[in-house]
Amino acid sequence: MTERLFWKDAYAKEFDAKVTAVRENAIVLDQTLFFPEGGGQVGDVGTIGGIRVTDTKKEGDDILHLVEDASSFSVGQKVHGAIDWERRYKTMRLHTAAHVGFFALREFDNQCSASSGRVDEEKERSDYTFTKELTPEAITAAEARANEIISRNLDVEIWFEESEGAAFNPWTRAPGSGFPAGLRRKWRIEGFESMDCGGTHVKNTSEIGRVAMSKGKNPGGGKKRIEIRLVI
């Protein structure tokens, strides 16, 4: 099991760890700041022991760091890791912006739902099902609303709480988080309802800056793709 240091401090950039397994093209550590691809958020890149990490993925409770040369590592070795912070921070800002975008679009259509999403350092996209026709004017209004919410400098809270019943989302459970498994990860933007999410968020909406919302290519299935980019 890899301890998820990124859940304790989403702003930490460097860490020390011990190698617990070496695979053909990947290594596992006892703890890591590298966020593994999941919930639509890309896996982190960076360096471990001076070797490039090209992607990060989950494997059960372990986190696999895909490295350019795994043969230079051995089990038990102490290593120093550094994530590509510029890329991660843009991803965090966009991921948090996606939540704001959802709240803004729900004001246009309170029955809308967002299904699949993907976020990297370039843009965030989510596929929505709307019960009303999504006009260009509606997107412009949602963009203005999202920027208005962001400009209020709202705090983003993160916490864990006990999971009850069958509505259990493995994406937000807490293996290796330092919290007992069976907890789920919650977040809330000040003044809005709380939701489950395992992604990395900024602490205050002021960090997002300004965003642009646009319609992406048609994902099919009657859904509409909404893309969000950072303007500043």
Ligand SMILES: [Zn+2]
């Ligand atoms: Zn989130």
